[in-house]
Amino acid sequence: MFRSALFIPCANARALAKARDLDADALIFDLEDAVGESEWAGALAGLVSTLEAGGIKAPNVLVRIHPVHLDATADALGQLVRSKAVGGIVVPKVETPDTLHRVRDALPRLQGLWAMIETPLGVARLTDIAGHVPLAGLIAGPNDLRKGLRTRPMPDRQDILFALSQIVLHARAHGLVALDGVYNQFKDEAGFLAECRQGRDLGFDGKTLIHPSQVAGANAAFSPSADEIAWAEAVVGAFENSEAGVISVNGEMVERLHLEQAREILNQRRDK
Known part of the structure; x- marks a missing residue:
């Protein structure tokens, strides 16, 4: 599952040290936006050291690369990709399949390739991006989307709702994981939880996060609720000894x- 995917700034030694004990479903070690150009080489070295030490609790370890430094990143992470210590590479601001193909060529043993959709052109080209490159998932980038669209933040993200829905649509069409974007005000718990619920209602599988305090809320929001589990159990039970195509369950x-x-809901419950 990818209910919670926490960005870890690789230039922050303290954040790297704490990463191994976090309860997120995924960690995205960030070598792009969170790292200044003068910090980049040191951040890469710190990341490699952290991954080689092992002991990371999160079941999914991803790295967001900086495409400008693709060759150096591939050289440094090649063995970690081969050993599956790195389970996926996140490519920022994807606007063309060519960008993804270059990463595949640089890391041919790569298991999972993720495309961040953060620009108007990225949304407009989703058919090519999602349909013609072997991907693990799509990740929304709302901050850059707003910048590119020149929108002003609106309630319930109405200013970028079409773009977010397109990301979910293309992920579902091609069997990919869809991750919602970050919520910047990490101390605003109520706002964060509301956005998690909206993301879940839109069809996202989980949410990218910027602070460890957001992990528990995301895990809860993107897990089946008690009512959903009860409904699923009733549906599975009703069909268990029936060959009917349609059946009545609790008046429905x-x-x-x-x-x-219903089976998918119960599978998610068992995976918790």
């Missing part, structure tokens, strides 16, 4: 497609 007519949804 449900079809076989609902049985698939």
Whole structure:
């Protein structure tokens, strides 16, 4: 599962040291926005040292690269990719499949490739990006989307809602994980939880995070609720000894497609 995907700034030695004990579903070690140019070489060295030490609790370890430094990054992370200590590479501001192909060529043993969709052109070219490159998932970048679209933040993210929905649409069309973007005001718990719920309602699988305090809220928001689990158990139970295509469950007519949804909900519960 990818309910919570926490960015770890690789230029921050303290953050790197704390990373191994965090309860996020995924850690995204960041060599791009969180690292100044003068810090980049040291950040890469710190990342390699952290990953080689092992002991990271999170089941999914990703690295967001800086495309300008692709060759140096590939040289430094090649063995860690081969040993699966790095499970995926996150490519920022993807606007063309060529960018992703270059990463694949540089790291041919790479398991998971993730595309961040952060620009108007990236959204406009989602069909090419999601449909013609083997990807693990798409990640929304709302801050850069707003910058590129020249929008002003609106309630419930109405200013970027179309772009967010396009990311989910193309992820679902191609069997990819879809991650919602970050919520910057990490001390605003109520606002964060509301945005998590909105992201879940839109169809996202999880949310990228900027602070460890957001992990628990994201994990809860993107896990099945008690009501969803009860519904799923009732649907699975009703179809267990029936060959019918449609059946009544607690006053609701449900079809076989609902049985698939119910099983998925129960699988998510077991994965917790």
